[in-house]
Amino acid sequence: MANNSSSVLDKQTDDNICATENDDNQPKIPGIPLSRKLCYAIGGMPYQMTANAKGFFMQIFLLDVVKMGAFSASIILFLGRAWDAITDPLIGYAVSKSGRTRIGKLIPWIVFSMPLGVLSYVMLWYTPQDTMSSGFSFGWYFTWCSLFDTFMSCYHVPYSSLNMFLGGNQKDRDSATGYRMGMEVFATLAGAAIQGQIVGVHHAKRTYICSLQNDTETYLTGALVLGMLYFLCCLVLALGVKEQLAPLSKLDRINVSYLTGMKMVVGHTPYVWLVFGFLFASLAFQMAQGNFALFCTHAANMGAYFQHLVLILLTSATISIPMWQTLLVKKGKKTTIFIGLSVYIPALIVISLVKNNLPIFIIMSMVAGTSLAALYLLPWSMLPDVVDDFKVKNPSCQDLEPLFYSCYVFFNKLGGGMSVGVSTLVLYFAGYKPGACKHNPEVIYSLRVLFAPVPICLLLISLVIFCFYPINEERRQSIQEALRKAGYVFLFLKLVTLMLHPHEAIWTKHQYDTKSLHIELNAFPCGLGLKVVDYLKVQ
DSSP states (O other), X not given: OHHHHHHHHHHHHHTOOOOOBOTTXXXXXXXXXXXXXXXXXXXXXXXXXXXXXXXXXXXXXXXXXXXXOHHHHHHHHHHHHHHHXXXXXXXXXXXXXXXOBTTBSSHHHHHHHHHHHHHHHHHHTOOSOSSOOHHXXXXXXXXXXXXXXXXXXXXHHHHHHGGGGSOSOHHHHHHHHHHHHHHHHHHHHHHHHHHHHHHHHHHHHHHHOSSOOOOHHHHXXXXXXXXXXXXXXXXXXXXXXXXXXXXXXXXXXXXXXXXXXXXXXXXXXXXXXXXXXXXXXXXXXXXXXXXXXXXXXXXXXXXXXXXXHHHHHHHHHHHHHHHHHHHHHHHOHHHHXXXXXXXXXXXXXXXXXXXXXXXXXXXXXXXXXXXXXXHHHHHHXXXXXXXXXXXXXXXXXXXXXXXXXXXXXXXXXXXXXHHHHHHXXXXXXXXXXXXXXXXXXXXXXXXXXXXXXXHHHHHHHHHHHHHTXXXXXXXXXXXXXXXXXXXXXXXXXXXXXXHHOTTHHHHHHHHHHHHHHHHHHHHSOTTHHHHHHHHHHHO
């Protein structure tokens, strides 16, 4: 046993175990390779492609293509999102309790849920009959909507948690988050480009033809294309990303029940402020997003240009990601989110007041896209800080990252379900008629209110909540320093164990693999790691 442990550590010694320290006496910790960041970022594309295709087009698909009643459509959209939101914490708990396999703990969930997610997404846009009864139509779309959301949760919850297991330090993870948000905004753009051109044809025809036949085949084609991209992105993620163990993941770990873990998560004050700020901001954006197609078609007389406006908005969001990432580094996350969300308000006001003015719509869509990029990037960049703060305060409670991320996704989806469901219900009571060319003034007024005044009020509430978010840059630096010191304690205990029980090196190699042990020894202050290795050689 001792000879084997010596041979393992001989190889590490040849690789120059002792890392040099930088000027501020912090050891160099291996960062996240660019290839891993890119593969991780590409893995986030399926969620945004499919979610935004649903967000922009599902409402108008059910109302004007399937010609489902507004009340039934509102029930499907709301209950589907509610079911989706409920499954997230449950799946998060299941992920946290699942065992680790050869390819990791999170990757298997992502890989094995993908085929079912692709199938259910395609079936969601498939219409089995040209004419369906209201009961059959409701059951068909509600079933496939719920199934797709469940399988997508099995994909996205572990994917979101994967950020904490990419390796590197907080700065590296923030950089990976930046790449991820850039790719996700691009995925939104790609999804809108594919599905948007289909909807664009539909709306262009509506401009000239009042009686329009259902065009369900084109929606199904778009779903098949997005399903294929879903498969390819998952493949890139599985082949290009290897999970790294968190530094404190095996130190005096305490297994907690689901309810206890959930109570600890929702009782963490910074997490509560961040989640509720994110909830109201998400409500605002998704309220405007869900009504954008109907607003352009029926209230602003811009239905023929809707798909182009969506592409302009999302292109602006994609281009703006590096700007917000730079501002985040220079000004801090809390300041940047105030700037980013505030930009959305004047854009909504101008768009809601202007009619038949394409240049103004284009400019304001670009401004709104810039703010949308901030919503994509900032909350997800702030969440790892909250998780790290929890680790510092509760060092013995590990493996709760999936619960943090699943609850975070829960509130995002809850906001989406509430916004779309309430919007469609308001249109029902206002007298919206599926497939009609013209609507009564109450419907037009409702669309204007749902598109601008309501989202603006929700956004102002979000900004007030973020005022109470306690983790500023100074607090964030202190959290990272505390984690660094805790990491030293963990490494010291591991090295002492190796000195007293050299045969444990074989267990360590099996559990972490040689490369991981090499990284941990390198992270230790120069000299001590090498001395322990020399001691083990003698043994």
